[in-house]
Amino acid sequence: MWLVKTGSVCAQETATTGSTFPNRYTGRQIVVEVGSETDRPEYRLLDNGLMYYREGAEGGFTQLGQQKKDTTQRAFATLEQECKIKTTKLDKPEKPDVTITWKRAKTEFAVGWEKRNAPEVYERFYEKFMSFFPKTKKK
Template structure:
């Protein structure tokens, strides 16, 4: 009987140690409450415009309109996600770009982290070269059936 008790106790201890070592996800995975970096691309300026989001944990979201609910579209690999953020932050230099956002932008690219936000928008065919390339590469990450 003692051997059975020792075996059960050892088994429970192993299970509790294994579950204690699994890392808990940091922050919320819901885009509006996510405190890490995220890239938001909106197309057009209508109220039902499509919006694409990439969080720095790799999760991708889509929604129509600024008030609609989010649809999770999958997750990018860590290295792909890091390259996209590096491209926007280092090549496009979104944090220091001085580009006047037009009244009716065709595309707006926004970099967010908590309450900090930097945005660049442009009218059709008037995008800076690096942003046009970034936009094309960013949209390639998303499934074809969610592109407009």
């Protein structure tokens, strides 16, 4: 009886965070892609705080740790409220140097820019966001 209860508690704990695979995660995500090549690095922050990195659109994800809940909430609030990513009308260049995407399930809003053409609020967000990730994984 005790083993059954323990098993169900463990199953409930893992289920609350959702999928740990970013490509299947249905909660909110911030995705930052750097560079304009096809194998450009991609950084992801899930709204449960998990951070991921991958090289190129087809590569596998590497989990890089987890942000604190308040830091994660601030990052999403900044992108949604200060940057207004859901309503920003910015022409994304054909080959952007940086692309920031807000995702939730199948809904996406993206903003991209070429060098030195970023709106100031996005530039500040980008710098803060990239400071979350280990320097060894930055390109």
